[in-house]
Amino acid sequence: MKDLLNKIQTEIETFNIDAKSQVESGNKAAGTRARKASLNVEKLMKEFRKASLTESNK
Template sequence: MKELIEKINARFEAFKTDAQLLSEKGNKAAGTRARKSSRVLEKLLKEFRNTSMEN
């Protein structure tokens, strides 16, 4: 569970950085990375929800 939380935190930090680059500087590549991070975050959060229900 701790490893999963660390993955979520790391992916969220990457998302936050890329989303900020997109909004402040209009960096389109950062927007693509932010969208990808959001999809990965969605999967990780679903995994967290399932794992937490089992415990």
Template sequence: MKELIEKINAEFEAFATEANQQSEKGNKAAGTRARKSALELSKLFKEFRKVSVEESKK
């Protein structure tokens, strides 16, 4: 679970960096990378929910 949280934090940092580059500097490629990170975050959040529910049943 701790490993999953670390992955989520790392991916969020990447998302925040790319989103800021797009919004502040108008970097279109950064927008593409930010969207990719957002999709990856979505997958990680689903995995977190699955693991969290399993652990709460113990």
């Protein structure tokens, strides 16, 4: 679970950096990377939900 939380934090940081770059500099490639990171965050959050439910039921 700890590893999953680290992965989520890393993806969110990546998203923040790329989204900020797109907004401030108009960097289109950064926008693409930010969208990809948001999809990865979505997947990781679903994994977190499953893991959290499993831990709660123990």
